[in-house]
Amino acid sequence: MIASTGPYFQDAISTLISLLTLFSFLAVTVLSLVWLERKALGRLQLRLGPTRTGPFGLLQPIADAVKLVLKEDIVPNEAEKVIFWVAPIIVVISAFMLWVTIPLTPSIVVQNLENMGLFYVGAVGVIGILGLVLAGWGSANKYGVIGGLRAAAQLISYEIPLIMVFVSIAIVTQTFNLVEIVNLQSPVPFILVLPLGFVLFFVSGLAEVGRTPFDIYFAESEIVGGPFVEYSGAHWAVFFLSEYINTFAIATLTVLLFLGGWSGPFLPSIVWLLIKIYAVILLIFWIRGTLPRLRIDQLMAFAWKVMVPLSFYLVVCCSIYVFYGLPWWALTVMSIFGLGVVGVIIYQYITAPARKVAEVRERLRLLQMSQEE
Amino acid sequence: MMQDQQDNQTIDMMLNMGPQHPSTHGVFRMELRIDGEKIIDVKPHIGYLHRGSEKLSEGEQYHQIITLFDRMDYLANFNNELVYCMAVERLLDMEPSKRTEYIRVILCELNRIASHLLYVGTIGLDAGAMTPALFSFIGRDRIQTLFESISGARMMHNYFKIGGLKQEVPDDFVRMVKDIMPVIRRDIDQTEKLLTFNEIFLSRTKDIGVITAEQAIDYGLTGPCLRGSGINYDVRKSEPYSVYQDFDFDVPVGLDGDCWDRHWVRVKEMHESLRIIEQAIDKLPDGDVASPLGRRLIRPSEGEVYVKAENPRGEIGVYLVSDGTDKPYRLKVRPPSFCNLSAIQLLLQNSWVADSVVILGSLDIVLGEVDR
Incomplete structure (x- = not known):
């Protein structure tokens, strides 16, 4: 003993x-x-x-942090006190739990779950939604309730393509071990093998962490911060913290699953990993600085009509690849075909207004010409 | 079974939007009745910024009222000053010098650009894009700096006087305006190109908040909101005031009357304003800008007058009644924002909560003018 x-x-x-x-x-x-x-x-x-x-x-x-911690922590009179206090804790704990198994190099990892690393990431990532819904409900604010429900709808919808990408990677690599997955990418990073998977993962990742153009559940200009509207001081700081941790996690997972992780010439592996992660994060910030926000119904339609079918298509492709033992570029071809399909769909449905505009301009020009005559 | 049905019944939710809300463009309050995310009904509440400008005017001398007009549409100060000065000038039956008129037109058109630039920024913010707002403020700031060097103030200028201007423009006025033109053109392009044909912005504004031409006329919409619905009506063209008949410019018109068309009309209007400024600065006549009235008290003879002009937001009308004293007997303003806002109930029916802010933003109201 x-x-x-x-x-x-x-x-x-x-x-x-x-x-x-x-x-x-x-x-x-x-x-x-x-x-x-x-x-x-x-x-x-x-x-x-x-x-x-x-x-x-x-x-x-x-x-900023000192200011937030020193601010008075206001709890609204009408709020459900317990839920109001517990919600940020749930969110931040789920954000930290995700990191337990994410490796930064083969040796720098808290606990590399050999048989279920990827599975664990997919499972724990969902817990945060509960915190957001509780935060919205518990703060007894209508904007909060709308935001919480939006968060539930959005995050659950985008969880499906995310998990389907995990599944397809597991099918291709025959493992859930994140270190193993990175090591398998040494000749060809998976972004070349599964370009479709990369796009699906990145887009649903943006939606998962509520980044522009999917920052719908705390849309500042509509529902004034959504679930966070009544939070202040340290509680709000906790939400803030978990939001950034999640963004970092999505960037890290993108790098680990698709961009070859820590592999790269000359520099130490941890440096390569951080360079790649920060490149992805800068891409996320760039998108935030450029795009407007979608509407909730457009967001849901995009999830269920484009993302989910495509992710199933990806799983089927990966299964065919493994079953028939095709060369790796066969998957690239199938992926690009899928991307082409989604491109056509987006062209049909999302940019249809744009083409209508061009039409309008043409009609206006004709109108002006006829007036001049 | 019955119990189940009763339990499953949903009720509408009342959502109070404003007066403290980031997207109501001031202190405007909307009482939304929503079913999920759909808006069933909306009750607008105004009056949070009521300062009684019209009543106050009855206690002020004619010269002193200009400053009240500055504070109505605080994004288009020069345009507001112009319409009031024109009203008093018509009451006195006097004409300001040509140079005065040209400088007034140049400043008004610059102010129109500044106002529309701010609009492009705020509609971006309403749709969730934060960068256009900051880009637009760069161009607007340049214009305001120009205004500051001319009138001494960035916003509340009090520069137009009845029958003239407060003082002669700086010596390098022509050069300043000519220098700023290409920069402003670049600023406008930079601001609106990020937004106008963006797919997400299009999907947020195209076919949203549609108002047909008939409805727009019925509700008394004017300005870009009316032209967005396809009606070619611009006071500068239909009843030219000041010296607008001297210039060659087009009136951009939309087709569908949705949020995007209103946006597009405003973007095009900025370019037309630049055309007007270019012509005006080339033709700028010499002369005197001082008012022949000087600082004397004005006592117009008894009578009444209604003058209208095209503001960035639409047609502003001033109804002025004089009883022969040094103060107006009655002054009534027809504010374009107020009339445009009256269509909000129609526009928001059966739209989404997220659309309500975009639609409100596309009407481009200024609460200082709605409430006066």
């Missing part, structure tokens, strides 16, 4: 240490993301972004 508790005790200590390391790593990452987002958006919008706090405004996120 005594002999067997020894290693367990050591195990527990080392897990605790790695969890604390993970926590501090994520906290620093969130601070860097806040700074990067403000700076990148500022440059996109011909502004400077933060400049006053420290060199290049580097201390701005710390100033």
